[in-house]
């Protein structure tokens with residue numbers, strides 16, 4: 001099987017069997033966005049605890065790229081410190097802009113989305129879940145505004 005085919009399989013697997021696709025009752029963080037160009041919708045729910053993303057889930061509808069990216073995103077940032085989750089979001093965005101070469105051990109299944117770079121109109125689909133995650137995490141900063149926090 002060619003690498004492109006393996007990547008397609010990974011994307012379709014996440015699309016058909018999405019990980020962490022459910023609401024998260026009592027989530028401190030929740031954020032929603034859509035991609036009008038394609039009709040994709042993503043809502044991200046997250047529990048943060050001790051400066052880390054303790055649990056993250058999503059709900060959504062749309063194309064296979066947007067939904068599989070959301071599924072991969074929840075797997076990639078669960079249990080990760082907020083700063084590291086932001087860093088990964090930045091590097092993912094960099095990969096989709098074509099100027100970051102992904103490290104396979106950090107990116108895991110996300111590497112499968114690299115091929116989307118060839119289809120500029122779909123890049124927004126791939127980064128949508130990460131945009132929503134970052135916006136949700138921005139809320140984490142203000143929620144803990146009363147407490148000093150280290151970065």
Ligand code: ZN
Pocket residue numbers: 035038039040062063064065066125
């Ligand atoms: Zn899409």
